[in-house]
Amino acid sequence: LSIKKVVMKTPCKDLIDTHCHLDAAAFADDHEAVHEQARRAGVTAMVVPGVSRRGWRRLLDLCTRLVGCYPALGLHPLYLEDHCGEYLGELERLIATYPVRAVGEIGLDFWDKEADPESQGKLFADQVVIAAHAKLPLILHVRKAHDQVVAMLRRLRFSHGGIVHSFSGSLQQAHRYAELGFCLGVSGTVTYERANRVRGVVAAMPLADLVLETDAPDIAPAGCRGERNSPANLPLVLEALSVIRSESGADIGAATSANARRLFGIGAID
Numbered sequence: 376l377s378i379k380k381v382v383m384k385t386p387c388k389d390l391i392d393t394h395c396h397l398d399a400a401a402f403a404d405d406h407e408a409v410h411e412q413a414r415r416a417g418v419t420a421m422v423v424p425g426v427s428r429r430g431w432r433r434l435l436d437l438c439t440r441l442v443g444c445y446p447a448l449g450l451h452p453l454y455l456e457d458h459c460g461e462y463l464g465e466l467e468r469l470i471a472t473y474p475v476r477a478v479g480e481i482g483l484d485f486w487d488k489e490a491d492p493e494s495q496g497k498l499f500a501d502q503v504v505i506a507a508h509a510k511l512p513l514i515l516h517v518r519k520a521h522d523q524v525v526a527m528l529r530r531l532r533f534s535h536g537g538i539v540h541s542f543s544g545s546l547q548q549a550h551r552y553a554e555l556g557f558c559l560g561v562s563g564t565v566t567y568e569r570a571n572r573v574r575g576v577v578a579a580m581p582l583a584d585l586v587l588e589t590d591a592p593d594i595a596p597a598g599c600r601g602e603r604n605s606p607a608n609l610p611l612v613l614e615a616l617s618v619i620r621s622e623s624g625a626d627i628g629a630a631t632s633a634n635a636r637r638l639f640g641i642g643a644i645d
C-alpha cells in the first residue's frame with residue numbers, strides 16, 4: 376500500500392471518513408499508526424461505528440484517546456446472537472453520558488439468510504426510537520432491504536437523518552433516503568469499474584446527499600484488493616468519485632466533509 380503516493384495526490388486536506396472500524400480486531404496492534412497515517416493522508420476526522428455491546432467501551436475509549444475520532448454506538452443486524460434486550464438500556468445510558476455522534480451501525484440485512492428478519496426488524500425499530508429520543512442521526516447498514524428501512528423510518532417519523540453506509544441501492548431508493556434527510560455513504564465499491572449501478576447513482580445524486588467512507592478494514596478499493604483496508608485509503612474513494620462525476624476532488628472533498636460535519640455536529644479541523 377503506497378500511502379505516500381496517495382498523500383501527494385490528495386486534493387483535499389480535510390476529508391472525513393464517515394465509516395471506519397478503527398476499533399476492529401484487524402487494527403488491534405497498530406490502530407494508532409493507522410490513525411496517524413490517515414491524518415497524514417488528509418483524513419481529519421473518522422466516525423467509528425459500533426457493532427456489538429462487547430466493543431462499545433473500547434470504542435469509546437479509543438475515540439477519547441485519538442484526535443478527530445468520533446464514536447457511534449449500535450447493535451449491528453448481523454450479530455443477533457451477540458445482542459439481548461437489556462443492551463438497549465445500556466445504549467441509552469451511554470449515549471446520555473458520552474459524546475456519541477450517532478446511533479449505528481444498525482439496520483436490516485436480508486441478504487444474509489441466517490439473520491432472522493423479524494428479530495432484525497424489532498432490534499432496528501427499538502434503536503431508531505432511542506436515536507429519536509436522543510436527537511441523534513443514524514448510521515445504517517442495509518442490504519436487500521432498502522424499501523423496508525425507508526418504510527420503517529417513515530412509520531416511526533424519524534427526522535434526524537444520518538447515513539446509509541456503502542449505499543448500493545437504486546437511484547429511486549437513493550432519492551427516498553435523501554427526502555428523509557439521509558446522505559449516501561460512498562465507499563471503495565465505486566473504485567471498481569464493474570460497479571455500474573452504484574457508480575450511476577453516485578454520479579446522479581446532488582453532492583449535498585453524499586459523504587465519503589472506507590468501511591476499513593473491509594471494502595478495500597481497487598488496487599488494494601485482498602488487503603486490509605485503511606482510512607488512509609479515503610483519497611482513493613474521492614479520486615474515483617471525482618472521475619465518475621467529472622468534478623474536482625477539491626470540490627467533492629469540501630462538500631462531502633461539510634455534509635458529514637453538519638450531520639454529526641463535528642466542528643472545524645482538530
Ligand SMILES: [Zn+2]
Nearest residue numbers: 394424480590
Ligand atoms: Zn461497518
